[in-house]
Amino acid sequence: MNVEEIRKYCITKPGVTEILPFNDTALAFKATGKMFALLDLSDEGRGITLKCDPVLTVELRERHSSVIPGYHMDKKHWNTVLVDGSVPDREIFSWIDHSYKLVVRKKK
Numbered sequence: 001m002n003v004e005e006i007r008k009y010c011i012t013k014p015g016v017t018e019i020l021p022f023n024d025t026a027l028a029f030k031a032t033g034k035m036f037a038l039l040d041l042s043d044e045g046r047g048i049t050l051k052c053d054p055v056l057t058v059e060l061r062e063r064h065s066s067v068i069p070g071y072h073m074d075k076k077h078w079n080t081v082l083v084d085g086s087v088p089d090r091e092i093f094s095w096i097d098h099s100y101k102l103v104v105r106k107k108k
Contacts, residue, residue, distance in 0.1 A: 001083055001085075001089045001092065002083075003039060003041060003045070005089075006039055006048055006083070006092075006096075007027065007039060009093055009096060010029040010037055010039070010096060010100075011029070013029075013031060013100050014031075015031050015032065015104075016029055016030065016031050016100075017029070017030050017031075018030075024041075025040060025041040025042040026038055026039075026040065026041070027039040027041055030103075031100055031103050031104050032103060032104055034103040035051075035103070036050070036051050036096075036099040036100045036102065036103040037049065037050050037051075037096060037099055037100075038073075040071075045083070046071055046080060046082065047066075047080055047081045047082040047083045047084075048080070048081050048083065048092070048096070049070045049071055049073055049078055049079065049080045049081075050070075050078065050079055050080075050081060050095050050096060050098070050099040051077055051078055051099040051102050051103060052077060052078065052079050052095070052098065052099060052102070053098070053102065054076050054077060056098070057075075057076065057077065057078070057079055060079055060095070061079065064081075064086065064087055065086065066081060066082040066083075066084050066086045066087055067079050067080070067081050067082075067087070068080050068082065079095075081095065
């Protein structure tokens with residue numbers, strides 16, 4: 001999976017906007033005005049940072065070495081997923097869905 005595949009998946013969600021709020025390498029995806037994903041576009045490519053249920057946050061970190069505490073984010077609610085091929089694409093897409101649903105659900 002590459003950055004463009006992740007980007008295309010994120011923007012297919014209803015009501016999603018994308019912005020560069022911090023710098024030109026941190027692409028944020030928002031729904032209902034709240035960020036649900038932050039994609040690293042830098043050459044280092046740290047991956048994608050996703051909002052996550054606190055219980056699931058810890059579980060994913062324990063199960064996958066490529067899931068780490070959210071880079072520059074609240075470690076309780078955010079994970080960074082290093083997109084290095086160790087996690088199947090379908091699983092990353094499901095985590096994106098989870099993050100999106102958390103943000104959309106809270107706004108209603």
